[in-house]
Amino acid sequence: MKIGELLLKAALINTGQLQVVLMEKDIYANLRLGDIISLHGWVAQETIDFFVEEWPQLIQAKEKKPLGFYLQRAALLTEAQIQQILKDQWQASYRFGALAVLNGWLKQETINFFLQHINPNALKESTRIEKATLSDISRVRVPKVPCSKQMLTDELQRQLIDPEDLADIDINLDDVTWLN
Structure with missing residues (x-):
């Protein structure tokens, strides 16, 4: 070749x-x-x-x-x-x-x-993280204190989870109080 x-x-x-x-x-x-x-x-x-x-x-x-x-x-x-x-x-x-x-x-x-x-x-085998699985979501620690979307995004990235992977998944974020 x-x-x-x-x-x-x-x-x-x-x-x-x-x-x-x-x-x-x-x-x-x-x-x-x-x-x-x-x-x-x-x-x-x-x-x-x-x-x-x-x-x-x-x-x-x-x-x-x-x-x-x-x-x-x-x-x-x-x-x-x-x-x-x-x-x-x-x-x-x-x-x-x-x-x-x-x-x-x-x-x-x-x-x-x-x-x-x-x-x-x-x-x-999966070498690409296409979408977050339920086990990925269970590892996400959503803060129960007031936070901004940027703070949540930063926390997800710190946990090595791409926030875009969570976009198509129904996730209950009622515990999050958004500041902005």
Whole structure:
């Protein structure tokens, strides 16, 4: 698979960016596709090098490593981000990829791409927090004191629950006295 297609499937570039690069390839005949992508700043050169040099061997390897290993090798997550995810994972019991997405460090499509190639069984399980479940709601501690919507949103985020996940669920907030 060519690097452009690979980066597109990994959701690291979009189709518009790939089209631009393919047009520019005719202009800059001495540059490789990955070099042009990197020059635009759309994907780090280390990430491109990973997909060109290491990815083919890693996905063929019989012994698979944890998701964080591949994301760090691809220069998509730093060691500090991985340690933060592991800490949050231990506290919140969410999957590694879901926390990387919730922190805004990666797209869900990128996580899915890696899982599809390194651990397809994990991909079948829920890696995205689509909607809060009843067990999530039972963990929400709604303050019984007057508070603003922003205060409630901040509390939900502190508990690693996205307030938007609760939007479609009937939840009785009668105990909340809104200040504004």
